[in-house]
Amino acid sequence: MEDHVRLRHSSSFGTAAPAYAEHRPDYATAAVRWAMEDAPGPRVLDLGAGTGKLTGTLVALSADVVAVEPDPAMLAELRRVLPAVRALPGSAEEIPLPDGSVDIVLAGNALHWFDMAVAGPEIARVLAPGGILAGLWNVMDDRVDWVAGLARVGGSAAVGPRDTFSSWRAATKRLYLPAAALNPRFGSPEQSEFAHGQRRTADSLVATLGTRAGVLVMPDEERQATLGRIRAFLASRPETSSGEFTLPMSTGVLRVRRLPAR
Template identity: 75%
Template sequence: MEHDARRQLASSFGAAAADYAEHRPDYSPAAVRWALAAAPSPRVLDLGAGTGKLTGTLAALGVDVVAVEPDPAMLAELRRALPGVRALAGRAEAIPLPDASVDAVLAGNALHWFDLAVAGPELARVLAPGGVLAGLWNVLDDRVGWVAGLERISGSAVIGPRDTFSSWRAATAGLAARFGAREQAEFPHGQRRTAESLVATLATRAGVLVMPALEREATLGRIRAHLADMSGEFVLPLLTGVLRVRTP
């Protein structure tokens, strides 16, 4: 049942692909540069690329990037937003690239969805010797009072342990342990939001997408009430957390 629930969560995003593309944040360029700093050269695979949030940051930095995404609706949004980027259908457990063809594999808010027992050998296959594997997560800065309150009112289905500054390191540290020594770092980031667009962002979380309709509306209603005093546009305080592993 745990495996089935995880699969349901992982496959939930396609139904909200357009909203995901509109409302999810991009990634801190400084975080991406740090993730790639140990790579021998910038041939990069964005794995589980979704609608291209991380792909776009990589492309803006002038990186030679190929994107791989399993969900057709998410992949269509990526191709629409970034027509100049090579974007392939595929998944972490069956990567449609040749052996030793990339120097780095990056995954934006995606590494935790991979079945690493199967994906691990695939990652090792496509990475050139001395390559880098990095997971990136945009996390809420819960050191800010109203953000900590938002976390409490939203519940763990909306804001889980990988989604906040105070807990993301512990929640993700074991994901890539099999690949060797790992490094973790956070980089300041932010996203301009209004109360309503922040609700729309949170509505694209997997835990919300799989909720029964009545529970979803009740949850989003509590969040709206919490944000009622947030008028106009504001910056949602984020950090991009990076888990970086150098392969042998």
């Protein structure tokens, strides 16, 4: 994705901050634990924290967490939902923390928005030696027939390659950890998936997909047509046409460790 397109998409979420906070899923607890496993200490930076979906899980796990988010509307929502958390304006490219001040940097559905040529050295700066950088993505399990159909109907704007179980590994491995930016400072990446699920109705699932960046940047007529197709598909399926259902998901994790200084 070209820089100007990435910026347009990444800056779209503030227009839907309350809907994002209400409808986006949290993260599988086991995935968050694995992401932080064997870190040198308990200090966690939730980078690109959005409205605090991942931050809330970290708080529940008693992590010593600070959140950093560039979008003022998203940051305001995070502060409203989690008023006890230290939440700062900033970005992956300009992290408002001292050198070596955290043991873990996590990014929930955010690592792909970072300019890693700049963010890689900046993340390395704030991480203690031996510290962990991990990206987490909530992905829909398209091994389930109706979920695969939803992905086809929604199109890449609503359900992109990072959003489905069958493609997230290929879409994330190394792509968001460019060798020129990170390899001198970080070890080899590891990936794993953890079963997850979210109770939804057809309306709330449509609302969730409506918070995707690709949908948010659409012209209104195109956006309504896309969401209309999704709504019609869900109404046509016995699994989703009546009442609540569980959206089968996984939380995928991409993790690397910061190498000690030579």
